[in-house]
Amino acid sequence: xxxxxxxxxxxxxxxxxxxxxxxxxxxxxxxxxxxxxxxxxxxxxxxxxxxxxxxxxxxxxxxxxxxxxxxxxxxxxxxxxxxxxxxxxxxxxxxxxxxxxxxxxxxxxxxxxxxxxxxxxxxxxxxxxxxxxxxxxxxxxxxxxxxxxxxxxxxxxxxxxxxxxxxxxxxxxxxxxxxxxxxxxxxxxxxxxxxxxxxxxxxxxxxxxxxxxxxxxxxxxxxxxxxxxxxxxxxxxxxxxxxxxxxxxxxxxxxxxxxxxxxxxxxxxxxxxxxxxxxxxxxxxx
Amino acid sequence: xxxxxxxxxxxxxxxxxxxxxxxxxxxxxxxxxxxxxxxxxxxxxxxxxxxxxxxxxxxxxxxxxxxxxxxxxxxxxxxxxxxxxxxxxxxxxxxxxx
Numbered sequence: 001x002x003x004x005x006x007x008x009x010x011x012x013x014x015x016x017x018x019x020x021x022x023x024x025x026x027x028x029x030x031x032x033x034x035x036x037x038x039x040x041x042x043x044x045x046x047x048x049x050x051x052x053x054x055x056x057x058x059x060x061x062x063x064x065x066x067x068x069x070x071x072x073x074x075x076x077x078x079x080x081x082x083x084x085x086x087x088x089x090x091x092x093x094x095x096x097x098x099x100x101x102x103x104x105x106x107x108x109x110x111x112x113x114x115x116x117x118x119x120x121x122x123x124x125x126x127x128x129x130x131x132x133x134x135x136x137x138x139x140x141x142x143x144x145x146x147x148x149x150x151x152x153x154x155x156x157x158x159x160x161x162x163x164x165x166x167x168x169x170x171x172x173x174x175x176x177x178x179x180x181x182x183x184x185x186x187x188x189x190x191x192x193x194x195x196x197x198x199x200x201x202x203x204x205x206x207x208x209x210x211x212x213x214x215x216x217x218x219x220x221x222x223x224x225x226x227x228x229x230x231x232x233x234x235x236x237x238x239x240x241x242x243x244x245x246x247x248x249x250x251x252x253x254x255x256x257x258x259x260x261x262x263x264x265x266x267x268x269x270x271x272x273x274x275x276x277x278x279x280x281x282x283x284x285x286x
Numbered sequence: 287x288x289x290x291x292x293x294x295x296x297x298x299x300x301x302x303x304x305x306x307x308x309x310x311x312x313x314x315x316x317x318x319x320x321x322x323x324x325x326x327x328x329x330x331x332x333x334x335x336x337x338x339x340x341x342x343x344x345x346x347x348x349x350x351x352x353x354x355x356x357x358x359x360x361x362x363x364x365x366x367x368x369x370x371x372x373x374x375x376x377x378x379x380x381x382x383x384x
Contacts, residue, residue, distance in 0.1 A: 036382075043383045190378040192370065195331045195363070201381055254330035262328065 031183050033172050033272060040273045044221040048209065056222030057280035063209040064216045071284065079230040080157055080282040083237045087158030090151060095140040101155070104136030113156075113163035114279050117268050118171060119178040126181050126264040129156055130239055147258035148245065153228040153237035160228065160281035168225070168279070170272040185269030188262055189220075194253030200266070215286060222274050224267065226283025233286065240267055305354035307345075313357035314341050320364035327371040334363040 045053060051062050061068040091101050091109065102108035106115075116129035127135075130152055134144035145152040172178050192199045203212065204220035211217070227240045234242070241258035244266065248255035256262055317338060324330050341356035 036384075039384045186382070187378055190381045191374045192378070193329050193374070195333050195367075197370065199378070199381065201383075205381075205383055249332060252332045254332055254335060256328075 031179055033179070033182055036186065037273055037275060041221060041276075043205065044208070044219050048219065053276070054278050056219055056274075057225035057278050059218035059223060059226055059283070059285065060209075060216040062222075063219060067216055067286070074284055078282075079232075079284055080228075080237060083154040083157045083228070083230070084161055084282065086151070087154035087156070090155050091158050095137070095142050097140050099140050101133065101136055104132070104139065109159055110162045111166060113160045113281070114166040114168050115170070117264060117271060119173055119175070119181055119268065121173055121175050121178065124175075124177040124181075125261070126185075126268045128240070128259065128264055128267055129159065130241065131259055131264070147239060148242040149234075149236055149238050153239050153242075156228045156239060157237065157282035160279055163279040164281075165278045167276045168271055168274045170268070170275055172272060181265045181268055182272060184262065185265035185267070188266045189269055194248070194251030196251050198251045200247065218285075220270065220273065222277040222280075224270050225274060225277050225279055226281045226285070228281060229283045229285045231285045237282070305350045307348070307350050310341070310345055310350045310353035310357060313354055313361060314338075314345065317341065317357045317361035317364055320361055320368065324364050324367040324371070327368060329367050329371045331363055331367045334360050334367060337363060 041053070044056060045051070048063050055062040058068075058071075061071045094100050102110075106112055113129060116132070117126045119125075120127050130147055133152065133155055134147075137144055145155075172182050189200045192202070201220070203217045204223060207217050208219040209217060224240060227243070228237050229243075230237050238246075239258075241263060244263050245255035245258065317334075321330065321334055321338060324334065337356050337360035341353050341360055344350075344353035344356055
């Protein structure tokens with residue numbers, strides 16, 4: 001019992017030394033999203049000088065030659081193809097009231113994924129593509145879809161595919177609430193949590209490109225570009241919510257519900273950091 | 287001297303005092319309260335939840351020692367998660383890429 005309790009107390013301390021953090025210096029308490037974005041992008045382009053900036057859309061495959069070779073062979077028969085077909089059919093099938101998803105989105109929902117998430121100044125909330133899909137469904141009398149996998153992943157796969165190669169174009173409006181949402185997402189990314197005392201940045205900034213057991217850790221830059229993804233570990237498609245909740249659990253932190261405000265803010269921050277990186281989704285990961 | 291050494295050895299091998307129902311319930315109540323605070327801070331830990339459930343199960347089965355051990359573990363974990371949240375309220379800024 002004493003040994004177990006000692007381990008509980010020491011584990012977070014050991015974890016701090018096990019995983020290198022990002023730059024450690026006292027930060028000024030100011031908010032400048034554009035300066036953050038420039039520094040974030042420079043951090044990764046400096047860390048991986050041989051990687052073309054647009055290639056960060058391909059996550060770990062951009063920084064590990066062996067994994068990239070395997071991925072290129074997998075892509076001869078992309079495992080997300082079935083989801084793409086299912087998503088296209090669902091997207092084009094009218095709701096019971098005769099309307100379709102196209103009625104809910106700019107440009108009929110085609111080629112718009114790079115603009116999500118956005119900050120809705122009327123509701124003062126971050127709106128994700130997944131959230132907008134369910135808002136569309138409920139507005140037309142349909143039940144919302146579960147957020148983590150299944151049809152939600154299929155529909156976002158189809159919509160992402162229509163945005164391929166379009167660069168992320170996330171806007172932070174001149175609104176203190178939008179900036180607060182961005183700052184909350186930034187804080188979430190850098191805050192250590194869970195028994196392992198990890199932050200998102202522990203793996204996806206400081207240790208990006210390193211191996212964590214069998215996985216190569218994806219760089220934070222462009223990390224959302226490939227979503228939704230078919231993950232071999234899952235044996236199925238998964239959305240950004242699925243990735244956030246499984247990451248939380250891996251840190252021994254109780255995950256938040258999908259589309260929790262904290263997760264939407266985190267998505268807002270990460271997507272804004274990746275402005276200019278092309279959409280590559282749907283994607284595949286080990 | 288010899289007697290003192292024997293007494294010392296006996297103390298070392300003597301099993302810990304058995305926990306009572308009251309002990310286990312008291313520790314569990316403290317653990318539940320601490321975990322509620324961790325929840326308020328948005329930082330519940332998976333093993334805390336596991337230990338809390340195990341303590342409640344042991345309590346229901348009238349296994350007081352086990353319930354006491356699990357509740358003590360949950361309490362230690364919950365207190366550490368609260369401490370982590372307080373530390374990180376400002377420490378996260380030191381990790382920002384700039």
